[in-house]
Amino acid sequence: MSAPVYPGSNQPPYPMPGPYGDPSKAPPPGFQMDYNQGQPPVMYQPGPVGYGPGQGPEYGGPPGGISPAPLSGPAAVPVGVPPGLEYLTQIDQILIHQKVELLEAFIGFETNNQYEIKNSLGQKIYKAKEKNDCCTRNCCGSLRSFDMKIKDTMDREVIRLIRPFRCVSCCCPCCLQEMEVQAPPGTTIGYIQQDWHPFLPKFSILGANKETLMKLEGPCFACNCCGDVNFELKGKDNDQPIGRISKQWSGLLKEVFTDTDNFGIQFPLDLDVKMKAVLMGACFLIDFMFFEKVGEANQRSSVFS
Numbered sequence: 001m002s003a004p005v006y007p008g009s010n011q012p013p014y015p016m017p018g019p020y021g022d023p024s025k026a027p028p029p030g031f032q033m034d035y036n037q038g039q040p041p042v043m044y045q046p047g048p049v050g051y052g053p054g055q056g057p058e059y060g061g062p063p064g065g066i067s068p069a070p071l072s073g074p075a076a077v078p079v080g081v082p083p084g085l086e087y088l089t090q091i092d093q094i095l096i097h098q099k100v101e102l103l104e105a106f107i108g109f110e111t112n113n114q115y116e117i118k119n120s121l122g123q124k125i126y127k128a129k130e131k132n133d134c135c136t137r138n139c140c141g142s143l144r145s146f147d148m149k150i151k152d153t154m155d156r157e158v159i160r161l162i163r164p165f166r167c168v169s170c171c172c173p174c175c176l177q178e179m180e181v182q183a184p185p186g187t188t189i190g191y192i193q194q195d196w197h198p199f200l201p202k203f204s205i206l207g208a209n210k211e212t213l214m215k216l217e218g219p220c221f222a223c224n225c226c227g228d229v230n231f232e233l234k235g236k237d238n239d240q241p242i243g244r245i246s247k248q249w250s251g252l253l254k255e256v257f258t259d260t261d262n263f264g265i266q267f268p269l270d271l272d273v274k275m276k277a278v279l280m281g282a283c284f285l286i287d288f289m290f291f292e293k294v295g296e297a298n299q300r301s302s303v304f305s
Contacts, residue, residue: 113129125152204216230244
């Protein structure tokens with residue numbers, strides 16, 4: 001089968017090579033892979049229920065207010081999946097939309113970035129918010145260090161992203177960008193590390209022990225002038241794409257007057273759920289590196305600037 005295309009994207013689908021995209025391999029039991037039949041593409045859809053923060057059922061317990069989707073058989077409980085990430089085992093793409101900050105849009109005062117993370121049907125599954133201080137945001141700009149908390153629909157933190165301050169010059173290969181991904185908070189599951197290259201944005205997706213598992217490679221100029229910007233996800237030992245992170249064109253007014261960005265992440269359905277979470281972190285790192293504007297400053301478009 002060919003990979004689905006992001007809503008609103010002009011990019012054609014591409015074949016997904018094995019082992020992730022082998023059409024001879026049937027999907028795991030209970031997984032629904034057809035997004036066009038009017039039914040939710042997963043066993044259940046996370047949604048807010050009548051609980052306050054910290055009052056909902058424990059992870060792994062009964063889903064409570066989660067509405068079930070029709071199933072051909074019982075749903076297996078994921079093994080070795082960090083709490084709160086069970087939903088990611090059943091999807092192969094994510095949409096990330098940055099929320100518009102009115103104070104930032106009108107007076108150029110940089111505020112903490114906030115994002116909504118949705119499935120392919122546009123249903124919100126997580127929310128993310130940057131955490132740092134005013135001085136760091138407005139003095140260090142897009143290079144700023146931060147912690148980012150990703151919470152589920154019951155307001156429980158399931159992922160934490162930690163980005164230290166690093167330089168951006170391609171002339172300093174010893175101090176390139178990186179990010180740590182924790183799930184649950186306090187337990188490291190992977191890293192995103194920028195690879196030195198004279199003109200291409202390249203990144204390594206690392207495991208908890210900093211072993212290289214996948215690669216990300218972007219275009220020479222990450223400038224979305226009336227089109228999407230694609231960062232191709234590849235295996236560590238081959239050049240065949242197995243996924244993609246796309247900065248999607250948001251329209252002329254949003255692109256010019258705000259730094260509100262839309263992204264799509266596409267990955268193999270059977271990819272380790274921890275690596276799916278790490279790819280979410282990679283998307284946020286790419287956003288800050290190449291598409292974040294502070295005040296009147298222009299966004300970066302390459303590793304040079």
